[in-house]
Amino acid sequence: MNTPILSIKNAVKRYGTVNALDGVNLDVAEGEFLTLLGPSGSGKTTLLSAIAGFIGLDEGTLALRSNDITGKPPEHRDFGMVFQGYALFPTMTVRENVGFPLKIRKRPAAEIKKRVDEALEMVQMGAFADRMPSQLSGGQQQRIALARAMSFDPQILLLDEPLSALDKKLRADLQWELKDLHQKLGVTFIYVTHDQDEALSMSDRIIILKDGAIQQEGGPNTLYDRPRNRFVADFLGKSNFIEATVTGGSGPTFHCESQGTPFDLITDEPCEQGQAISLALRPERLRLGLPGAELVPATVKQVSYLGERCQVLVVREGGEEFLVSRPTWKTDITPTPGLQVSIGWDADAPVVLAPS
Structure with missing residues (x-):
């Protein structure tokens, strides 16, 4: 400046x-x-x-x-x-x-x-x-x-x-x-x-x-x-939060685990094996699929229709909730309460947060 x-x-x-x-x-x-x-x-x-x-x-x-x-x-x-x-x-x-x-x-x-x-x-x-x-x-x-x-x-x-x-x-x-x-x-x-x-x-x-x-x-x-x-x-906007542990890997790709679910994380933030990390994951960065198609099994709890998009609240086993944002035009799944689904995300979708 x-x-x-x-x-x-x-x-x-x-x-x-x-x-x-x-x-x-x-x-x-x-x-x-x-x-x-x-x-x-x-x-x-x-x-x-x-x-x-x-x-x-x-x-x-x-x-x-x-x-x-x-x-x-x-x-x-x-x-x-x-x-x-x-x-x-x-x-x-x-x-x-x-x-x-x-x-x-x-x-x-x-x-x-x-x-x-x-x-x-x-x-x-x-x-x-x-x-x-x-x-x-x-x-x-x-x-x-x-x-x-x-x-x-x-x-x-x-x-x-x-x-x-x-x-x-x-x-x-x-x-x-x-x-x-x-x-x-x-x-x-x-x-x-x-x-x-x-x-x-x-x-x-x-x-x-x-x-x-x-x-x-x-x-x-x-x-x-x-x-x-x-x-x-x-x-600023909406976020899902995931508490995870780094299980291995080296920058920029690390292996992580959250509630028994393994996943990869791509980040520029320094991470060490055994480190507990907090991640933010925007709703539009989550994928919603049929059972078995994605990483985490879940059940649709609530759907909010917003015109061009809908907000889908899903619950994974153990009670953790995730908000998923998806377009309403020509989608492969019409989410309704009680529907069995699965959710996933790309390795570079989450953001590592600084400790509060």
Whole structure:
């Protein structure tokens, strides 16, 4: 990464005896779409609020293009902000809402009009300039909030779960629009969400937080395909977990055993004979076959139809459950509860997890 636009060093924020941020170190690249992802209480909104200047840090620093902004108030940080609840002024028209950041910066009237028109066209809302927020749908209000945040050319745009109040289809549409807008403008986006699919589909890089600490960071495909620990594997998408013992072999191919079932494992992680290991196995990496066709005998417990795919919950002897994801179009097996099946996987399908 070249010189970051934003650099966070050893950020700590305490609330009583709880560390809402616990030594966070993070560099944000110019023009990056960075997503802060985590469950409720993970620290993602606290981190965004600290970046915005709404809360102060107990320890650590923030630097914008190498200039310390740790003690600067929000209005002097030159960041745009889009909130979950839109935060539009109900007594102002759309045009007045979008122009408000420019007005408080005492920009000339002609410049305000030009920038407002450009911002509204950017979000395809030019025809709504004279309406009141109460006359707009939720998706339209969110577009206006975005236009307002972008009207003064902020150095960074901060977005705090901006789509969470919208219905599923509208959220999906606006995800495409936001991603397209980011690519057109080249502005740095720092985006907060608890929605894993949203993070995977939109981000250049994802930061996964838990208890105020970064668990793993990287591109969407890296985090999904190579989760570092059980929390990441279980939070970002779905995973099956296998406890196994290494019985032999040498890198990258090892022989393993789990509950009496031998199998091969291909991994770059160092393993030793006799070592106990934990593996994550994505549902779509499991094969579902007729009895005897695959490695592990199992019984179908439950089936969930999802349109183009179905989720099949199977139980192996001993009670261990596995979730299998498979397409619904032209399949060789139609899974139903009680059906005897078998499951298997390729040697390179599981991922070795770091100890928790």
